[in-house]
Amino acid sequence: MLLDFFRTKKDQPKAAGRKPASRNRIKHAQDKKNRFEKIPVDQLRIGMYVRELDIPWEESSFLFQGIDVKTQQDILDVQRQCKHVWVDYTEFRLANNKPDTITNAFTSSNSLIEVEDEYEDALDAHTQARQVMTNIFQDIRLGGEVDVGQIKQSVSGSVDSIMRNPDASLWLTRLQETDNYTAQHSLNVAALSIITGRSLGLSKEEMQNLGVCAVMHDIGKAQLPQELFSKSQLTEDEKALIKTHPQLGHKILQSSKNMYSGAADVALWHHEHVDGKGYPHGLTAEKIPLFAKIVAITDTYDSMTSQRPGTKTLSPSEGLDYLYALRGKRFDEELVLKFIDGIGIFPAGSIVEMTNGEVGIVLSSTKDKLKPKVILILDQIKDAAIQQVIDLSQMTVDTAGKPYQIKTTLRDGSYGIVVDEFQRAGLRIG
Incomplete structure (x- = not known):
């Protein structure tokens, strides 16, 4: 497991130094x-x-x-x-x-505003962007064109929010939109891709372009029968039909005026694998554009960790384990590590169980990847607890004086905790 790797690595004694110069x-x-x-x-x-x-x-x-x-x-x-x-x-x-001072600032955790302060602004930007994507998918279904100006404006709001604090956007990827999954998925993939771009040190303009590519990666699905995406089981012919969405998306974006030129390539190649076993063209690593490699990772992660018909929903950590196991095979190894570095070992919105049995939801990351801030939800016997924020980088032992850390991550719905419902009830994290 990825968690075991990081804990083992952290606990290892430092290797003997090199020969003194x-x-x-x-x-x-x-x-x-x-x-x-x-x-x-x-x-x-x-x-x-x-x-x-x-x-x-x-x-x-x-x-x-x-x-x-x-x-x-x-x-x-x-x-x-x-x-x-x-x-x-x-x-x-x-x-x-x-x-520039903005780029210099957002790579330092000391410069980030708190997730509590960013959440409402991030939610407003997310709500507006979801409506934009819903309208665009509907327009394409009816034979209309992509409103590139609205896309760029929506992505710009996401980039600004993520530069201030990426954890707020990570919370929003935990919202479940079963009636409008494709639009929600597109926004999630965009947010996760921008966060990865931030981890890579991309400029604001580069993150903007990456976000446009990511949010439009599945636009080809708008031209397919929509009932396919609500079925729990597909026939072989239906699976083959869905696999045409990269070519459909490529054609749509190539004909869209003022669209970022790389978006069509990402739509076409986001299902390619670095080992050459992806589709539609079986490209190998050196022929796949950087942004398509990033979206391949974020698209897979969100698909596995979001609720959709006919699939088992994984916890965020299970999703990371999957990506980590296929690094260098299906996914670019360096980019997988940068993705994990960007969202954290315990991404915001993850349900976690502590060593003493308490259960909470990860609020935000800290400098120590294994010790985030956690909102306590259930006590040791799984009764409702007084909600409070615990900073695991500061609190190392529990009330009994025993080591206090995250024991495991849990899937959404465990012990009756549904992150989407928790947010919609009013995220109280202050």
């Missing part, structure tokens, strides 16, 4: 680094020039000292090997001399 070498390296700015790798952006790593160059995979960051793959290569780098802003290729 000479004092002159250390001093020389330090003098060079003092001339540049040290940043965490999650703030690395296309256009930056990396002068120094936090490991010796000869121990990295890079052939030359100095990295001109030109692609997202360059960023992933650095993030895989380092925690911090030193950037030379005199070589910064972007228009500004340094990353």
